[in-house]
Amino acid sequence: MAGLAVPxxxxxxxLLIGAILFEAIVLYVGYGGLERLVGPRLMELLVGGDSGVGQ
Known part of the structure; x- marks a missing residue:
């Protein structure tokens, strides 16, 4: 039967696939934290004080 063999x-x-997945998780968490930390201040700076971001 074709297609039933386990590769x-x-x-x-x-190991390479595991390293790539680990790197993707680290980057996802890291950029998420950075966005939470810097995002509101950056938006207030770019858009202005009446944006409602800081409220």
Whole structure:
């Protein structure tokens, strides 16, 4: 039966995929935190005081 064979994994390939996923998670969390920290102040600076961001 074709298509039922389980593919074998190369350990280096699995390590590379794991490293890429870990990097993506770190960047997602890091940029999310940075946006929460700097975002409101930056928007107030760019848009102006009447934007309602700081309220």
């Amino acid at each position: 074998t994994w190369d350990p280096q390939t699995a």
